[in-house]
Amino acid sequence: MRIGIIGTGVVGQTLGSKLVSLGHQVTLGSRDKDNEKGLAWAAQAGPDAHAGTFAEAAAFGEVVLNATGGTVALAALRAAGAEHLAGKLLVDVSNPLVFEPGGQVTLDPVNTDSVGERIQREFPEARVVKTLNTVNCEVMVEPGRLSGEHNVFVAGDDAAAKAEAVALLGAFGWPAEWIIDLGDISGARAMEMLMPFWLRMMRHFGDAEFNYAFRRPA
Amino acid sequence: MRIGIIGTGVVGQTLGSKLVSLGHQVTLGSRDKDNEKGLAWAAQAGPDAHAGTFAEAAAFGEVVLNATGGTVALAALRAAGAEHLAGKLLVDVSNPLVFEPGGQVTLDPVNTDSVGERIQREFPEARVVKTLNTVNCEVMVEPGRLSGEHNVFVAGDDAAAKAEAVALLGAFGWPAEWIIDLGDISGARAMEMLMPFWLRMMRHFGDAEFNYAFRRPA
Numbered sequence: 362m363r364i365g366i367i368g369t370g371v372v373g374q375t376l377g378s379k380l381v382s383l384g385h386q387v388t389l390g391s392r393d394k395d396n397e398k399g400l401a402w403a404a405q406a407g408p409d410a411h412a413g414t415f416a417e418a419a420a421f422g423e424v425v426l427n428a429t430g431g432t433v434a435l436a437a438l439r440a441a442g443a444e445h446l447a448g449k450l451l452v453d454v455s456n457p458l459v460f461e462p463g464g465q466v467t468l469d470p471v472n473t474d475s476v477g478e479r480i481q482r483e484f485p486e487a488r489v490v491k492t493l494n495t496v497n498c499e500v501m502v503e504p505g506r507l508s509g510e511h512n513v514f515v516a517g518d519d520a521a522a523k524a525e526a527v528a529l530l531g532a533f534g535w536p537a538e539w540i541i542d543l544g545d546i547s548g549a550r551a552m553e554m555l556m557p558f559w560l561r562m563m564r565h566f567g568d569a570e571f572n573y574a575f576r577r578p579a
Numbered sequence: 580m581r582i583g584i585i586g587t588g589v590v591g592q593t594l595g596s597k598l599v600s601l602g603h604q605v606t607l608g609s610r611d612k613d614n615e616k617g618l619a620w621a622a623q624a625g626p627d628a629h630a631g632t633f634a635e636a637a638a639f640g641e642v643v644l645n646a647t648g649g650t651v652a653l654a655a656l657r658a659a660g661a662e663h664l665a666g667k668l669l670v671d672v673s674n675p676l677v678f679e680p681g682g683q684v685t686l687d688p689v690n691t692d693s694v695g696e697r698i699q700r701e702f703p704e705a706r707v708v709k710t711l712n713t714v715n716c717e718v719m720v721e722p723g724r725l726s727g728e729h730n731v732f733v734a735g736d737d738a739a740a741k742a743e744a745v746a747l748l749g750a751f752g753w754p755a756e757w758i759i760d761l762g763d764i765s766g767a768r769a770m771e772m773l774m775p776f777w778l779r780m781m782r783h784f785g786d787a788e789f790n791y792a793f794r795r796p797a
């Protein structure tokens with residue numbers, strides 16, 4: 362499959378390398394055509410790895426992944442172009458982290474809105490699924506690095522798009538029964554609002570190698 | 580020990596009954612002296628169970644628990660009186676849920692502030708510890724109803740107060756190694772912002788009998 366990834370940071374590169382290793386063609390998109398991170402990634406990730414602009418990546422992909430920071434996601438997707446997103450599964454893995462001067466991390470948007478919802482509102486013809494933003498990118502593409510069952514979540518308005526996203530997660534190594542459907546795209550609020558807790562837990566553990574599981578009555 | 584509980588809802592009653600069963604003297608405080616819920620609880624919970632005003636409950640307690648809704652917590656604690664909170668462990672289990680007309684639940688405060696922080700700021704002589712707000716009240720007082728290890732969290736500025744809160748949680752059945760310290764009272768933001776996710780998970784499971792655990796590398 363041809364996959365376009367919006368964003369050349371560590372999340373986009375990690376997702377891109379995993380997808381190439383799974384046999385997909387990937388274009389990593391950046392603001393500038395000659396982005397060094399995108400070109401360097403494409404050079405080392407093999408013949409199925411390409412670098413281009415946001416618009417080139419989105420046009421290339423049968424599926425598009427948003428791996429930008431959540432606070433710049435809309436600007437990046439506007440640059441990618443609504444016409445290159447229409448009808449496609451658009452997987453949003455972003456978190457709208459704002460690093461405050463005092464060391465606190467806040468979210469923008471939050472509470473009454475989310476990046477996932479904003480993307481779906483601004484690009485109504487895209488089939489947006491929020492997922493994977495609740496784990497570190499190493500865990501995203503290799504859930505087996507943690508022991509035992511743990512969970513990721515999907516939220517979106519389009520049931521078929523969620524099924525496609527679940528299949529993609531399955532290729533990453535997520536068994537279907539570990540993937541919890543949180544409902545429509547407004548579930549993105551709940552998922553993004555996990556971030557302050559996730560960051561505190563990262564501080565507690567000393568690294569990002571963790572994920573949530575659930576306990577129920579016996 | 581004498582314990583004052585601010586709030587006569589199901590959370591306050593559940594905490595109160597557990598504390599009485601553990602041998603403590605409990606006064607459940609309400610806005611009005613003749614609050615029917617408080618009186619009915621005291622009548623059925625035995626001779627160590629009392630009902631009174633917010634101020635009477637706070638004055639009674641060597642330890643005070645805030646079990647009001649988070650959006651009314653400050654007003655209730657003002658009525659309880661700063662002089663009745665000074666120097667005491669004040670355990671805040673509240674969540675600032677706002678039930679929106681469209682069915683969404685939002686938080687107020689959120690993101691840049693939390694109920695826990697507001698309480699600590701307004702009552703600087705109280706020793707505030709945020710805890711237990713991340714689980715249903717049945718799980719709060721009986722963690723063994725869920726199978727396996729699962730976690731609760733504490734956040735607060737006073738290390739000795741956190742140790743007292745951990746001891747209280749221990750009496751409820753929480754082993755010390757299940758209790759995760761999220762740092763200073765601003766950790767209350769992270770804990771309160773779990774609520775939208777918790778509510779989605781409650782919808783997923785169909786009940787509130789669940790809690791979080793963590794997976795780590797083997």
